[in-house]
Amino acid sequence: MKYTFLKDNNLPAFLGDDFEISYSSMYANVLEFSKRVPKERAHVAIYAENSPEWVCALYGAWLKHSTVVPVDATLPVAETAFILSDSETDFLFASKANLENAKAAVEKSGRAVEICVIEEVEKPLMNATLPNGWKIECEAEDLAFIVYTSGTTSNPKGVMLTFDNLQANIEAVSDEGYFHEKMRTLAMLPFQHILPLVGTVVGVLYVGGAIVFPKSLAPADIAGVLAKRKATMVISVPRFYELIHANIMEKVNKSIAVKSLFLLSKFAGSVKFARMLFASIHKRFGGKVSAWVCGGAALNREVNADLSALGFKICEGYGMTEAAPIIAFPRIGNIKIGSCGQPLPSNEVRIVDGEITVRGRSITKGYYRRPEENEASFNNGWLYTGDLGYFDDDGFLFITGRRKEIIVLPNGKKLNPIELEEQIKEKCPQLEEVGVLMYDDILQAVCRISDKMYAELGKEGAEDFVRENAILPYNRVNASYRRIIRFTVTTKEFPRTRIGKLKRFQLASFVESVKTELPIEQVFAPEPESKIYKDLKEFLAMQVSVTVLPDAHMEMDLGLDSLGKVALHGFIKENYNIDMQESDFEKYSSLRKVANFIEEEQKKKTEEKAVADSPKPRKPKAVAWSEILKNCTPPIIPKTYFFHAITLFAARIFFKFWYDIEIEGRENIKDGEPMIVAPNHQSLCDGFFFAKMFPRKKLYKFYFFAKMRAMMSSKFMKFYVRHSNIIVVDVKSNIKESVQKLAEILRKKNYVVMFPEGTRTRDGNVAEFKPMFAILAKEMGVRVVPMVISGAFEGLKARTSLPARGTKIKIKLLPPVSVEEGESYADFSNRVREIVIAEKAKIEGRELSSD
Template identity: 40%
Template sequence: MLKNHGSKVAISYGNEQITYSNFFGKIELFSSLYDIGKGEHAVIYSENRPGWFYAFFSIWEKSGTAIPVDFMATVEEVSYILKDSAPSVLFVSAEKRPDAEKAVEKAGIITKVIEIDQYDLFQPEQISDNEFPEFNPDDTAVIIYTSGTTGSPKGVMLSYENLMANIRAVSDIIPIYTKNSRVMVLLPLHHIFPLVGTMIAPMYVGGRVAISPSMTSEDIINTLQQNQITILIGVPRLYAAIRKGIVDKINKSAIAKTLFALAKRVNSPAFSRKIFGTVHKKFGGYLKHLVSGGASLDPVVGSDFQTLGFEVLEGFGMTESAPMLTFTRPGMVRIGSPGQALPGTTLKIVDGEIIAKGKNIMKGYYNRPEETAQVLKDGWLYTGDLGYIDDDGYLYITGRKKEIIVLSNGKNINPVELEVKILASELVRDCGVFLSEDQLHAVIIPEDLTGNDLHSQIQSSVIEPLNQAVSSYKKIMRFYITWEELPRTRLGKLQRFKLADFAIEEEKETSFEAGELSEEFEMIAGFIASEKNKKVYPQHHLELDLGMDSLDKVGLQVYINQNFGVDIEAAELSGFGTVEKLVNYVSEKKTKMEDGKINWTEILREKVNFKMPVSWFSTRIMMRLSRFFFHLFFRFRSRGVENIPSGPCIIAPNHQSYFDGLFVSALLRTRQIRQTYFYAKAQHVKKPFLKFLANRNNVIVVDLNRNLKESIQKMAEVLKREKNLIIFPEGTRSESGQLGEFKKTFAILSRELNIPVVPVSIEGASDALPKGSIFPRFWKKVRVEFLQPVYPGEYSYEHITNAVRTRIAENMAGK
């Protein structure tokens, strides 16, 4: 199946360039770590990385059956798969090993555990000239576990013939993959779609893959550009996010909007690529095929990409078809259709349901003969999807017959599984889970309970414990309480498709009539709706219903202050709960009413009455003494000071102790100390003596709670005068030493003033001075590292915030 192409690069991972000879050498190394017989099972439970490739192909080299597992699966979910499949070997990353060991114990199995990290390190001299063995086409190559109708996952058995039917179709017949293809590995490899599309197919044709370090925009763009990617494999949510970012920028420019409208009318790929050449260069300039699968692509997204000069090739299928049943041919895109039948695959519509036959259809479900018989009948796969085929052979999906809910990221969810967990509570009599706005919602009928706040009872006792116990994509993001019976058939089967309308009716009953909505409500609700892209009702809870996090609340605080003249502390904002209560308070306290968006550019241009603190020589002396003290009493290590640029910058460390400011500043050079300023919260500098010291030792006093706008303006003034500023993005110390949520104040300053941010990783400070301790614990190891700067460019506040946090997190995880 695989050929050794010698010195040709097979895998790019960061700065690593792994040739096919290296690749085959690593496969041999991994193969030497264990012994399994033909057809024996081996599980891979890890994040994407080169070691994932080595582990997978070593299983095939030893004629075993590979079983990839979602690295985000819970211990309970992994335990079920281990018990069901009884693997002889379990490959696991160091990060997932604790969960894997718990799952093994819970499953009650005996298996050899191999930690990938111990053998994953790239070694250029580790090469091999060997070729890969041939296989029996009927042997089981992989077992992919997918959600089942009963709540427990089913193992889909796919043979080598199943996989090769897909691969040959898109390489030999429809030449998407060639020896010159460069494919980005972005999606998690436990899914059959990326497993085949971003790993097996490129390796089969002798192409090259580049593994993106993460799903952040920065890593995706860097991987695209540095590796001249030609094929991008993604899910609809990814393409929707990319499209939104591009279209939002276009809409800000009258000229760009005009060109976009013109390109849509002209409908010429060559014209669009010329007009939007900058966009194409942003993606590396070599991107030829954008492939979407896992769920239906929004026609608007596909159409807009087409206008930009890209072509999104959409496919339809399922794990049971390894994975594609249809695929769009290049140059033959029809918006709204996932294309025509894959070569070698036959499609039919029976009673509205799509059924398929071909060499790509699975062998069956592992140890599930009865469930296999329900979907495989006389060689035909009954997909459970509804649709029709037009006269040209294009398939159109109209709905789903099966219960499984499919998110836009391709995740499959069995709602019955969640309903069983909710119904286990004595507070709940009946419930129904459904999909709305690509999130899981639930309608709940409570038992006959007394109490004034039934909603809070259900939230704290049922929904929150459930959300803590399941994977992130299975969380219930909103729920509705009703006393009416849920819509069911005469046989008692829940009519799930009616639940969304049922919830809307429930909202109408508790919402204000249109005439009762005040102007204040319209303004505040309009702002929240634009930020969260959701319709806002008076009874909506700011956090549970609208999902407002601390960053969203900062924006809301500024908006209310700017447009109503009302100062609200962060704690007060959280305490309001519903939009209605917040609006009532603002209506009562307002001193003005102006409807305007938050414009940080204008805010930071405003003149502010601010006197810069004086830099006394005592500051430098204190820093040097601190550095001596730290080296004397701690195992103090540092590096990376050279990463601080010569011009003004924001230094952004994580926060573990009271010493963090000194841990960072004590490492600065003398000139940098004079140029670097700190900020202190007003509540910590109340006494005259402390204010005196602050004004003479590079400390600016701000009040982030009472006057966020003025505080940010003061910080901006420091940067405008070409000084450095140390900001702790978490805002408060971490009790556990783990990274907390980063607030975007520093990102606003960085973006609006075009100032780079230097992330700083601090480790061990929480042990040296734990929260609540008065005296430090000496001889503890403390490490401080200044990382490569993050330059704002045209990125959003959220992107800059996430980029800085990711760099610190990756640095801490890598040590």
């Protein structure tokens, strides 16, 4: 069977800011490029930047029934040489900018490869005309591409893709209306990747559409060519959409009116309605883009939801080079945020032990000259993707993680962590182990050294050693996207299987555990002998749960939170009459630095007074929270406005029709008794659940404590907070005032709702409880009502904006508990947390784990 990949067409094929090339002229250029290919069925590499010439070189090779090997134009000589050798390249099209590297790569490859500079190929007139009936036909089973992609070894591997693999993809998206003769697609992503190869080049020209080339990837050039050439489709990676989101939302949040329209559009949930509301924004992009395609990595769900509310229809598919590239994609008008859509019609997709497996027309025939890897990746025709996922009841595929070890960066680039680890270890052989992972959206490394080295160097010395001898030398010789941004040093052994394989999927939790391990005392960094330092250390030891070292970062290493900083501030003010603000702790980040700062300030004061007037030594005073909470000017408590009632009414209606909520234990909130409610934090909706739990009059007595500094940058949110029962804490400045407001609320026999975890759970488990609620309970003499929320995490996970309808949620208010005599803030906080964990496990019908 033959497929026609380029037909006779009088429409434009290439469009740029200052050029327009028809299909007829393109074919005339293709003929010239074809003449340069020395033989039929050659392996032809293209080592150049995106351009019309790149495309002409591709079709010129296909006209000679040759296989094309796309090579990243930014690859260094060594990697390029490997690809040329491994793919058995016969001929190379290179750009003028890459010519010297191309020559060096050919020499290093050891192959006799002829090089042709694409800019030097003779160009027929741009208005060239040819007889009707010309076309490029290809046999279905012939090899179209060998595309190199990262593998499980240190070297890349070539994926063999046939013309039938490409045809399966093109037919599917064309049948669903994505590809059509009038389409104009922006050429943004480098053509050596399979997604732009099919989505921007081959598929577009197959249906008779046009490729739009920007002058550069600068935002102004992209916006300019989109507006001028009226592109209908943009294919890019998450980073591009994150930049669009950040730029637009910054302007949206500056205006109450625009913010209100945004919230209205989000509530309406209609992309067409959103495009009408925000027509001016879309006009900046030409106003004709009907499909914004995101590939290479998962797009942040919150970004996706916000862009949808702005009228951007983001189409997130799922695929890989081995599938040419589509495994699943969303159908027009049937998109679920967070899902990558439904499988390609010509393929079968199944989940085996949580892993996505696929077979069908679009799947590669294998890796070029890799029999062992073919055997490892394929089983009875099924490709084992290494990705974890599930299907919902409607047949939509959701990706939950990766079983493979490849790290996918936000810009779509893929990294083999084994390769990076080996490079770091090579720079610093003293390291026992190295693990590289993507965590908190940045590339990180965890490095293990021996107990002996850690004992000799101390914590800071060990970090300095690893930084200077491993991380910095590695970063200096690697591209920016491969550089390690943060690292952790430990003496703990990495999690491994019984046969010694690294459990890479556990590295993130391992890093978290390392942060809380007790650091070894420093040998060559002795503690100061000053009384000020010793008093500060004794006080600080009561605020944190790890060993206090003089040079440990108080926030990053010791875990000192904002409340602890307030307490330390009060201690310093009370004992040394020095008013250190919370922001000062960023400058004086270790206990040694704080002690030195206090000593310098006292020295200045001493110089201004006579020695006889200097203060006599005295025993340091502890911070009395009772003084902070009780002996202060009564703060102004927010009034309950009608706007608050509207919010509660809307929440009540929403939950009635959207969630299946079961509530138990309302009687534990006693009328006329001030109480603190301490729930676990599972979702964005947790605070609004109270609208479903109590009548309106009683709800007016509930006040919510929240960290909302980022949201307070919006005028709309400032208005919302001022007219609602919300006490907002700014961890940089007003935490003491906020705590005093909570105390005043309790004095007036109201209820305070505090989420002790401080932030939503990432994995559904109950995190550590911060002691602020315990301090209030103990000093104000009020009882705490533990509260369990179960099921909301599954209904509305962190970083998502659209809850899953019909999710079953169980909310249970437990009997109130009081602080026992002699019980510390931390002990009471832990006791309440254990109560919540135990009840949550009981509700979910599982046994409580030992930890």
